[in-house]
Amino acid sequence: MTDKTAKQAQQTELSERLAVLKKNKAFIVGASILAFWVFSAIFGKLIARYDQDFMDYEAVNSAPSLKYWFGTDQSGRDVYSRVIVGSRIIIVISFLATLLGAFIGASLGLIAGYLKGRFDMVLMRILEAISAIPVIIIALLAVAAIGRSSSIITILIIGLIFTPNVARTVRAAVLGESELEYVAAAKLRTEKTGHILFREVLPNVLPTLIVEFTVRLGYAIFAVATLSFLGAGLEAGSPDWGTQVADTWSLIFTNIWWPTLFPSLAIASIAVSINLISDALLEVFEL
Amino acid sequence: MSTSITPTLELRGLEVAYTVRGIDRQVLRDVSFSIAPGEAYGLVGESGCGKSTAAFAAMRYLPRNGKITGGSILFEGKDIVDIGEEDVAQLRRSAISMVYQNPATALNPTIRIGKQIAEVFELDGASKSDALAMAQAALTKVQISDPAQVMRRYAHQLSGGMAQRVVIAMALASNPRLLVMDEPTTGLDATVEAEVLDLVRELRRDTGTAVLFISHNLGVIRNMCDRVGVLYAGALVEQGATADLFNNPSHPYTVGLLRCIPRGGLHKSTDRLDTIPGTPPALGTHFDGCVFAARCALADDKCRTELPQMVTISGAHVARCFHSDKASSMPRSVEQIEIQSTPTHHLANVGESLLDVSHLSKVFTQDGHRIRVINDVSLSLGVGETLGLVGESGSGKTTIAKLVLGLVVPEEGGVIKLDGKGLAKTLNRRDVQDVGAMQIVFQNPDQALNRRHSVTRIVSRAVERLRGFSAQSSIERAHELLLGMRVEATLHGARPVQLSGGLKQRVAIARAFAGAPQIVLCDEPTSALDVSVQAAILNLLVDLQKQDKTSFIFISHDLGVVRYISDRIAVLYLGRVVEFGASQRVFNGPFHPYTEALLSSVPNIDGSIRKRIPLTGVVPSPSNPPSGCVLNPRCPRKVGSGYESMCESEEPNLNEVEPGHFMRCHIPMAKLKQLQS
Numbered sequence: 001m002t003d004k005t006a007k008q009a010q011q012t013e014l015s016e017r018l019a020v021l022k023k024n025k026a027f028i029v030g031a032s033i034l035a036f037w038v039f040s041a042i043f044g045k046l047i048a049r050y051d052q053d054f055m056d057y058e059a060v061n062s063a064p065s066l067k068y069w070f071g072t073d074q075s076g077r078d079v080y081s082r083v084i085v086g087s088r089i090i091i092v093i094s095f096l097a098t099l100l101g102a103f104i105g106a107s108l109g110l111i112a113g114y115l116k117g118r119f120d121m122v123l124m125r126i127l128e129a130i131s132a133i134p135v136i137i138i139a140l141l142a143v144a145a146i147g148r149s150s151s152i153i154t155i156l157i158i159g160l161i162f163t164p165n166v167a168r169t170v171r172a173a174v175l176g177e178s179e180l181e182y183v184a185a186a187k188l189r190t191e192k193t194g195h196i197l198f199r200e201v202l203p204n205v206l207p208t209l210i211v212e213f214t215v216r217l218g219y220a221i222f223a224v225a226t227l228s229f230l231g232a233g234l235e236a237g238s239p240d241w242g243t244q245v246a247d248t249w250s251l252i253f254t255n256i257w258w259p260t261l262f263p264s265l266a267i268a269s270i271a272v273s274i275n276l277i278s279d280a281l282l283e284v285f286e287l
Numbered sequence: 288m289s290t291s292i293t294p295t296l297e298l299r300g301l302e303v304a305y306t307v308r309g310i311d312r313q314v315l316r317d318v319s320f321s322i323a324p325g326e327a328y329g330l331v332g333e334s335g336c337g338k339s340t341a342a343f344a345a346m347r348y349l350p351r352n353g354k355i356t357g358g359s360i361l362f363e364g365k366d367i368v369d370i371g372e373e374d375v376a377q378l379r380r381s382a383i384s385m386v387y388q389n390p391a392t393a394l395n396p397t398i399r400i401g402k403q404i405a406e407v408f409e410l411d412g413a414s415k416s417d418a419l420a421m422a423q424a425a426l427t428k429v430q431i432s433d434p435a436q437v438m439r440r441y442a443h444q445l446s447g448g449m450a451q452r453v454v455i456a457m458a459l460a461s462n463p464r465l466l467v468m469d470e471p472t473t474g475l476d477a478t479v480e481a482e483v484l485d486l487v488r489e490l491r492r493d494t495g496t497a498v499l500f501i502s503h504n505l506g507v508i509r510n511m512c513d514r515v516g517v518l519y520a521g522a523l524v525e526q527g528a529t530a531d532l533f534n535n536p537s538h539p540y541t542v543g544l545l546r547c548i549p550r551g552g553l554h555k556s557t558d559r560l561d562t563i564p565g566t567p568p569a570l571g572t573h574f575d576g577c578v579f580a581a582r583c584a585l586a587d588d589k590c591r592t593e594l595p596q597m598v599t600i601s602g603a604h605v606a607r608c609f610h611s612d613k614a615s616s617m618p619r620s621v622e623q624i625e626i627q628s629t630p631t632h633h634l635a636n637v638g639e640s641l642l643d644v645s646h647l648s649k650v651f652t653q654d655g656h657r658i659r660v661i662n663d664v665s666l667s668l669g670v671g672e673t674l675g676l677v678g679e680s681g682s683g684k685t686t687i688a689k690l691v692l693g694l695v696v697p698e699e700g701g702v703i704k705l706d707g708k709g710l711a712k713t714l715n716r717r718d719v720q721d722v723g724a725m726q727i728v729f730q731n732p733d734q735a736l737n738r739r740h741s742v743t744r745i746v747s748r749a750v751e752r753l754r755g756f757s758a759q760s761s762i763e764r765a766h767e768l769l770l771g772m773r774v775e776a777t778l779h780g781a782r783p784v785q786l787s788g789g790l791k792q793r794v795a796i797a798r799a800f801a802g803a804p805q806i807v808l809c810d811e812p813t814s815a816l817d818v819s820v821q822a823a824i825l826n827l828l829v830d831l832q833k834q835d836k837t838s839f840i841f842i843s844h845d846l847g848v849v850r851y852i853s854d855r856i857a858v859l860y861l862g863r864v865v866e867f868g869a870s871q872r873v874f875n876g877p878f879h880p881y882t883e884a885l886l887s888s889v890p891n892i893d894g895s896i897r898k899r900i901p902l903t904g905v906v907p908s909p910s911n912p913p914s915g916c917v918l919n920p921r922c923p924r925k926v927g928s929g930y931e932s933m934c935e936s937e938e939p940n941l942n943e944v945e946p947g948h949f950m951r952c953h954i955p956m957a958k959l960k961q962l963q964s
Contacts, residue, residue, distance in 0.1 A: 188694070
C-alpha cells in the first residue's frame with residue numbers, strides 16, 4: 001500500500017513536469033523532428049524509395065523531381081533514400097559516444113565533487129588538459145595512426161572529449177549537494193561512500209545530468225558529421241550525411257546543389273531539434 | 288483613526304488570488320488596514336496565512352501568477368493598484384523599501400557586498416567613491432563587525448545574521464517613507480535582533496517612516512508595533528492597538544497563538560504547551576462561514592455557515608468572531624499523545640551521568656589563518672536530561688554538536704565519553720552502537736531529508752543500518768516510528784516536498800530515533816516552524832524523553848524554548864562555555880554578564896518593560912579574540928566592578944561558583960549579585 005502511494009507521489013511530481021513539458025512549443029517542435037529521425041534510423045529501409053546504393057546510370061546528377069524527390073548524386077544514387085538511411089549511422093554513433101562520455105564524466109564528477117581535496121584537484125587538472133585538445137586533431141591523428149577510419153574509434157574519441165564537460169557539470173552540482181544535511185544524516189547511519197554517492201546524491205543531480213546529456217548529444221551530432229566530412233570518422237562508402245556532403249560539395253560550383261543541401265539540412269535539423277529539447281528540459285526542470 | 292492625516296499605506300478590502308494550475312486560488316480575503324506616517328503596523332499569523340502576500344501586494348510586487356482581484360491599495364492617498372511599471376519602479380526606488388525574509392536570496396551572490404550596497408547610493412547620484420564610503424557607513428550603522436572586510440566579501444561568506452543586517456542596511460539606504468519588513472529578525476540572534484529593532488525604532492522616530500512589520504514572533508510584534516492585525520487563511524481576524532490586543536485577545540485564533548508560546552516560567556516538568564488542533568486550510572479553500580471554524584473550540588453551526596463581520600471590542604480593537612466575548616476563556620487545547628511503547632533501552636536512572644565532554648577544542652584553518660572556533664569546552668549531560676546550548680551565532684553551538692557526533696574531528700586532548708566509555712573522534716571509526724546512540728535533528732528539514740526518497744525509506748534505511756534489521760522489518764519499524772511521531776500512514780509514501788514543515792520535522796525526528804538513541808542533538812529544530820507547530824514538536828520531544836529517558840542536547844537561539852525544555856544550560860560565547868549549570872540557576876541569576884545581556888534582549892510577550900542590558904560593540908572575530916576575558920570589550924559589568932585590569936589581561940577559568948553552577952568570570956558571585964539587583 002505504501003509502495004503504491006510512494007509511486008503515486010513520484011508520478012504526480014513527474015507527471016506535473018511532463019504536463020508542462022508537453023505544452024512547451026520548443027519541446028514539441030524539437031521532439032517531432034527528433035522522432036522523425038529516430039524513426040528513419042530504425043525503419044529507414046522501409047521508407048526509403050530506392051536502395052541507398054542503387055545507381056541509376058540514366059539519371060546521374062538529376063535535379064529533384066517526382067521520381068527522385070531530392071535528386072540524384074554523381075553516381076545516380078537517390079539522395080532522399082541516402083539521407084533517410086544515413087540517419088541511423090549518425091544517431092547511433094552520436095548517442096553511444098555521448099553515453100560513454102556521460103557515464104565516465106558523471107562517475108568522475110560525483111567522486112571529485114564529493115571527496116574534494118587533492119583527488120579533486122588533480123583530476124580536474126587532467127580533465128582540463130584533455131578538454132584543451134581539439135576533437136578533430138585527435139581524430140585525424142588516430143586515423144593516421146591506425147591507418148583507417150572506424151566508428152568505434154570515433155565513439156571512443158568523442159566520448160573521451162566529452163568526459164571533462166560532463167564531469168565538470170556534475171561535480172559542480174555535487175559540490176552543492178554534499179553540503180546539504182541529508183549527506184551528514186547518511187553518514188550518521190554508517191552508510192558507505194558508494195551508497196551516499198549513487199543512492200543519495202546521484203538522484204538529486206540526475207536532472208542536471210540529463211540536460212547535460214542532451215546538450216552533449218547536440219554537439220556529438222556535429223562532431224560525427226564533421227569527422228566523416230573530413231574522412232576521419234567512419235568506414236569509407238557509408239551513406240552517412242557527412243560523407244555525402246564531402247563527396248558532393250564540389251558539385252555546387254556546377255549548380256548541382258541538391259546532393260549537398262539535403263544531407264546538410266538533415267544535420268542541421270537534428271542538431272537544432274536536440275538543442276530545442278535540451279532548452280525545454282532546462283526550463284521545465286528549472287536548472 | 289483620525290481622518291485628517293493621510294495614511295502612508297491603506298489597504299481597502301484587498302482581495303488577492305494566485306493562479307495555480309489554471310485555477311484562481313484566493314489568498315487574501317477582504318483585508319483592510321491602514322498605516323499612518325511614523326506608525327508601525329504588525330501583521331502576525333502562521334505561515335501560509337497571507338502575511339507576505341499582503342506585503343508584496345503593498346509593494347506591487349506580486350509573483351507573476353498573483354493578481355489583485357478586488358479592493359484598493361492607497362499609498363499616501365494615491366491608488367497604486369493600476370499605476371504603470373515606471374511609476375512602480377519610482378515608488379520602490381524612493382518611497383518604499385523592503386527587507387525580505389531570506390537574506391540569502393535577497394543578496395546577489397556574484398557581487399561583493401560593498402558594491403551591492405554602493406549601487407543603491409549610486410542610483411541616488413553619489414559618485415563611486417562616495418557611494419562606497421556611504422556603504423561602509425551603512426554597514427557600521429547595522430552593527431556589523433569589521434565593515435571594511437565585509438565590504439569585500441560575497442553573500443555566501445556571511446552568516447545569516449550578517450546577511451540580514453546587510454539587507455537592512457540596503458533597505459535603509461534610500462530613506463524610505465514606508466519600510467516593509469517581512470520577518471526581518473527571524474534568523475537573527477536575540478542580541479542582534481534587539482539592536483536591529485532598536486535601529487528600526489530610531490529610524491521611525493527620526494524620519495517618520497511608516498513600517499509594515501510582518502512576523503510570526505508575537506514578542507517582537509508586541510515590542511515593535513503600535514497596532515497589530517492578526518491574519519488567518521488570508522482574512523484579518525483581529526485588529527487593534529498592541530496592548531489591547533495582547534491583553535484582551537478576542538478572537539479564538541489569537542488566543543490560541545498566545546497560548547502556544549513557551550512563555551517565561553513554563554517548564555516541561557510541570558506544564559504542557561497548548562497547540563492549535565488541526566492544520567491551516569489549503570491555499571484557496573472556499574469558506575461559507577468563519578475561516579477558523581474548523582479548528583476553533585468555540586465553533587458552532589452559525590460559525591460554519593455564516594461569515595462573521597468585525598465586531599468592536601473596545602475603541603479601535605475589532606475581532607471577526609461571533610463569540611469574541613468568550614474567546615479569552617476558551618477551553619485549553621492540550622493534545623495527549625499516545626505513543627506506541629518501544630522497548631526501553633536505557634535502564635539507567637534519570638540524572639545519572641551519560642555524556643561527558645571535556646577539553647574539546649577545534650581549530651579551522653581559513654586563508655592561512657588559524658581560527659579557534661571551539662576553545663576548551665567541557666560539558667556533561669545526564670540520562671533523560673536536556674542540555675540547552677545557547678549563544679549568538681558564531682558561538683560554536685553547531686560545531687560542538689558536530690564534534691560530539693564525530694562529523695568534525697576535535698583537536699588533540701578533547702575527550703568524549705558516553706556512558707563512561709571513550710568514543711573515537713571520527714565517525715567512521717565509531718561502531719554502529721555508538722553511532723546510533725547519538726543522532727541529530729537538523730534545523731532545516733528541507734536539506735536534511737533527501738528529497739528524492741520517500742518518507743518510509745528515509746526512516747527505514749536508518750533502522751536497517753543502525754539496528755541491523757532486515758529490509759522488511761525495518762519498514763515495519765519505520766511505520767511504527769512515524770505513527771508514533773504522528774505522521775499518518777497515508778503520508779508514509781510521500782516525498783518530503785509534499786509535507787508541511789512540521790511534518791517534515793516529525794519525519795526527521797523519527798529518523799533520529801530509528802537507532803534507539805541515548806542522546807538526540809536538536810539543532811534549532813523548531814526555528815523554521817510556526818509557534819503552534821513548534822508547541823506540538825516540543826510536546827512530542829518531551830513525551831519521547833519521558834518515555835525512553837532519551838537525553839537531548841537542544842540548540843536554540845530562542846531562549847523561551849530553551850528555558851522550557853532544558854534541565855541544564857550551557858551559555859556559549861566565542862567558542863567558550865561562559866556559564867553552565869541547572870536551568871533555574873542560569874535563568875534566575877545571579878547571571879554571568881553575557882547571560883544577563885542575552886536574557887534581557889529577548890522581546891517580552893507579556894509586555895512588561897524590562898531594562899535591556901546592552902552588549903556594546905560587536906562580536907569579535909574568533910581569528911583575533913580580545914586578550915584577557917573574551918567578553919571584556921563588550922562586558923556590561925566590567926566597568927565599575929573593580930576587576931577591570933584583570934578582565935583585560937587574564938582569561939578567567941570556568942569556576943564552580945556554587946554546587947553545579949559554573950561561570951567563566953573574574954567578578955565574584957557576590958559582587959555580580961549586588962550589581963544585578
